Structure formats: structure tokens, C-alpha cells
Amino acid sequence: MSLLPWVSEVAIDVGTANVHVAVKDGGVVVREPALVAYRVSNDTPVAFGTEAKQMLEQGVTEVYVVQPLQAGVVADMNAAAVMLRHYLQKALGRRPLFSPTVLTAYPTAATQVSRRALVQALRAAGAGRVIALQKSLATATGAGLAVDAATTAMVIDIGAGTTDAAALSMGMISDGISVPLGGASLDEALVRGIKRQQGIRLSHHAAEEIKLHVGSVDPSLASSPPAGAANMGSFSDKADDIKAFGVQLDEVPDIIHDACMPIAEELSWLIEQLPAKVRSHLGTTGAVMTGGTSQLRGLSSLLGNRTGVPMAVATDPMSCTMLGLQAILNNLHALSLDGRRVSFAALTRS
Ligand SMILES: Nc1ncnc2c1ncn2[C@@H]1O[C@H](COP(=O)(O)OP(=O)(O)OP(=O)(O)O)[C@@H](O)[C@H]1O
Ligand SMILES: [Mg+2]
Incomplete structure (x- = not known):
């Protein structure tokens, strides 16, 4: 029960590609693409989320579709x-x-300007009090990591727009990075690579479809449907759509592989900054990967080999940030006044 029963309490993960909303004691009630479709003739919003995405996919010309976060x-x-x-x-x-x-x-290493922008957008959307945390605290909690332990845990969230990684212990972030690399930068690399190698100009949306279809950084893993393909509609329909682009798929894993290397370098840099004792601990316990892009086959071994820290992909990796926020929302009293330190002892993932 909240302090003021007429004030609802809501947790919201505002991602570059997807927005998730949970209501206190009510579970996750919204999972939608972060998209708005506007009518071209008068610039008024006409559709959101899945519906806006369908308009984009169908090439509806009366609307233009905006992704508010980048x-x-x-x-x-x-x-x-x-x-x-x-x-x-x-x-x-x-x-x-x-x-x-x-x-x-x-994002864990967000600038003050971008932190304020998120709070301002939520206020303009009708929010009252806004409590904003560093993402890796929420994501690690949602991934089931013991963030309040005296030893260090590491979470690496690779979403659509950012790679957000942090080392955490005793409910605090000891070191973290947020870099503008993720699924969207892989799509961008495919658009450029396919244009250069095959002379075919793909939309970002088509490039994402191809990435999801091939779903791998390694040519030897690229022949079967990606994890979660069953949720993507009929896989063979997608395969037919992709054939229609006329793209040689054999070259795709190499392009994706090369585009993942800057992510590996950023993570190596983060890990090299950590004290030797912590590094060697992580070398044994490993790190947990979350975010949609963590599902790219071969990526966890690529990053594990490059950084020397073994990587495991969380269960339901795209929901970890939301599940963590939800757990923290249900125990808001456990947050200290500066909004950063969280006592995780009381937190449970529900
Ligand atoms: N099976 C998969 N293989 C590879 N990439 C995937 C897979 N499933 C989803 N993705 C990618 O994951 C991204 C979406 O992930 P997610 O919902 O975690 O991002 P987000 O939270 O909206 O973004 P961010 O946290 O970076 O702001 C998209 O780029 C999508 O293409
Ligand atoms: Mg995210």
C-alpha cells in the first residue's frame, strides 16, 4: 500500500526500442515498442508502439514514425x-x-543533461514524483544478481541504443559505462556493409530483420532460426521476406562480428580499470548479460574470450531492467534519500 493511497506508483523502463511499465502490486502491464506515428498532414500523433511499428513496416505514407529515444x-x-x-x-x-x-x-553513466531530460519527459507526461536510478542497479536486481553482497557482481546490458555495464557491490556501483552501441549500431553496420559489399540499400528496419534472422556473430552458428524465433511470427514467412531483399546472407555474420568488436573493447576497458582482486574474482564468477542484443548467438563467447570474464545470458534478458525496477518499486522504502543506494536485502523479484 502506498503512503497516499490515491497516488498510483508506477515503474517504467524507457528503452531506446521498447518501453515496459509495471504498476505497484499489479505486474508488468505494458510492453511496447518505443515508437510514435504522426499524421503527415497535421503532425498529430495517431498511433503508438506495436501499431506504429506496423504502420512503419507496411510503409503507410500518411504517417511518419518517430523513435523518441536514441x-x-x-x-x-x-x-x-x-x-x-x-x-x-x-x-x-x-x-x-x-x-x-x-x-x-x-543509463548508468548518463550526463546530468540527459538524466534531467528523462525526468522532464516523464513530468510532461503527467508524472508527479519521479525517482530515477542508475540502470545497472535495476538491471542487476532484475537479473537476480546479489548486488548487495560484499563481493563484486557484473551486469552487461546490451539493448538497442546502449551498452550499459557496471561492477556492483554492497548495493552500489563501483564502476560503470554507458556507450552508444547496441542493436541499432549493428543494424547500422549491416546497412553500410551490405551497401558496400553488395550494392543493396537496406532500411534500418530491413537490416534489423536480417540480423534477427541470421542472429549470429559466427557463420557456423548462422543457419538455424534465432532464439525466440517462434515469437517473431512465422519464421519461414520472415525467411521469404528476407529473400526478397536479395541480400547474400553468408556475409552477414562477419559484418555483425566486426560491429560487435567496439562493444568488446569498451567492456575490456571497463574490466581493466577494476582492481586486480575484483578482476580475478569476476574471472571465476563471470558476468551476466541482459538486453535484447545479448541474445545474438555467439556474442557471449566472443565477449567472454575478449575480456577474460565468462558471460552468461540472463533468463528473459529483455525484461531484467523492468523486473528490477518492479522489485525496487515494491520496496521503495529500501531506497535511501539520495536515490542511489539501495538496500537489496528486502528486495525480491516478483
Ligand atoms: N534474438 C535476438 N538476437 C539479436 N538481437 C536481438 C534479438 N532480439 C532482440 N534483439 C535486439 O535487441 C534490441 C532491443 O533490446 P532491448 O529491448 O533490450 O532494448 P532497449 O531496452 O529498448 O534499449 P536500450 O536499453 O539500449 O535503451 C533491438 O536492437 C533488437 O534488434
Ligand atoms: Mg534497455
Whole structure:
């Protein structure tokens, strides 16, 4: 029960590609693409999320589709506010949007400007009190890591717009990075690589479809449907769509592999900064990977080999940030006043 029973409490993971919303004691109630479709003729928003994505896929010409976040941060304030208002309203259903208390997360190494932008977008969307945490605290909690232990745990979230990685111990972040690399940068590399090698100009959306279809950084792993293909609609339909692009798929894993190397370098850099004792501990215990891109086959071994820290992909990797925020929301009293330190003893993942 919240302190003020008429104020709803909501947790929201505002990702570059996907938004998840959970209501206190009500579970995750929204999982939608972070997209807004506007009518070309009068610039008014006409659709959000899955519906906006369908319009993009169908090439509906009366609308243009905006992704309000880029690289994990608010890039279009108006579109972000409009989208977040829609999702908050959807999450609260018939409960009035009476300035809910909102718990959210910003990239671990975000600048103050981008942190403020996220809070401002949520306020403009109708939020009352906004509590914003560093993302890796939430993600590690959602991945089931013992972040309050005296030893160090590491979480590496590779989403669409950012790679957000941190070493955590005793409920705090000892070192972390947020770099603008993730699924979208792999799609971008495919657009460029396929144009250079095969002269075919792909949209980012088509490049993402190809990445999901091939789903690998390693040519020897690239022949079967990717993990989660069953949820992507009919796999053979996708295969037919992809054939229609006329792209030689054999070259795709190499392009994706090369585009993953800057991510490996950033992670190596982070790990090299850690004290030798912590590094050797992580070399034994390993790190946990989350985010949609962590599901790319071969990526965990590639990153493990490059960094010397073995990598395991979390269960339900795309939900970890949300599940962590939800667990923290259900135990908000455990947050200290500066909003950073969390006592994880009381937290359970529900
Ligand atoms: N099986 C898969 N293989 C490879 N990539 C995948 C797979 N499934 C999803 N992705 C990619 O994961 C990304 C979406 O992941 P996620 O929802 O974690 O991102 P996000 O939280 O919205 O972004 P961010 O946290 O970076 O702001 C997309 O780029 C998508 O193409
Ligand atoms: Mg994310």
C-alpha cells in the first residue's frame, strides 16, 4: 500500500526500442515498442508502439514514425512526453492519471543533461514524483544478481541504443559505462556493409530483420532460426521476406562480428580499470548479460574470450531492467534519500 493511497506508483523502463511499465502490486502491464506515428498532414500523433511499428513496416505514407529515444536518452522531448503519457494512461487504465509516483532508470553513466531530460519527459507526461536510478542497479536486481553482497557482481546490458555495464557491490556501483552501441549500431553496420559489399540499400528496419534472422556473430552458428524465433511470427514467412531483399546472407555474420568488436573493447576497458582482486574474482564468477542484443548467438563467447570474464545470458534478458525496477518499486522504502543506494536485502523479484 502506498503512503497516499490515491497516488498510483508506477515503474517504467524507457528503452531506446521498447518501453515496459509495471504498476505497484499489479505486474508488468505494458510492453511496447518505443515508437510514435504522426499524421503527415497535421503532425498529430495517431498511433503508438506495436501499431506504429506496423504502420512503419507496411510503409503507410500518411504517417511518419518517430523513435523518441536514441542511444538510451531522450532525443525528441515532445515525442517522448506524448508516448510516455499514452503508456502511463494505458498502464493506469481506469484509474485517473493523478500525478503517479514514477520510478525509472537512466543509463548508468548518463550526463546530468540527459538524466534531467528523462525526468522532464516523464513530468510532461503527467508524472508527479519521479525517482530515477542508475540502470545497472535495476538491471542487476532484475537479473537476480546479489548486488548487495560484499563481493563484486557484473551486469552487461546490451539493448538497442546502449551498452550499459557496471561492477556492483554492497548495493552500489563501483564502476560503470554507458556507450552508444547496441542493436541499432549493428543494424547500422549491416546497412553500410551490405551497401558496400553488395550494392543493396537496406532500411534500418530491413537490416534489423536480417540480423534477427541470421542472429549470429559466427557463420557456423548462422543457419538455424534465432532464439525466440517462434515469437517473431512465422519464421519461414520472415525467411521469404528476407529473400526478397536479395541480400547474400553468408556475409552477414562477419559484418555483425566486426560491429560487435567496439562493444568488446569498451567492456575490456571497463574490466581493466577494476582492481586486480575484483578482476580475478569476476574471472571465476563471470558476468551476466541482459538486453535484447545479448541474445545474438555467439556474442557471449566472443565477449567472454575478449575480456577474460565468462558471460552468461540472463533468463528473459529483455525484461531484467523492468523486473528490477518492479522489485525496487515494491520496496521503495529500501531506497535511501539520495536515490542511489539501495538496500537489496528486502528486495525480491516478483
Ligand atoms: N534474438 C535476438 N538476437 C539479436 N538481437 C536481438 C534479438 N532480439 C532482440 N534483439 C535486439 O535487441 C534490441 C532491443 O533490446 P532491448 O529491448 O533490450 O532494448 P532497449 O531496452 O529498448 O534499449 P536500450 O536499453 O539500449 O535503451 C533491438 O536492437 C533488437 O534488434
Ligand atoms: Mg534497455
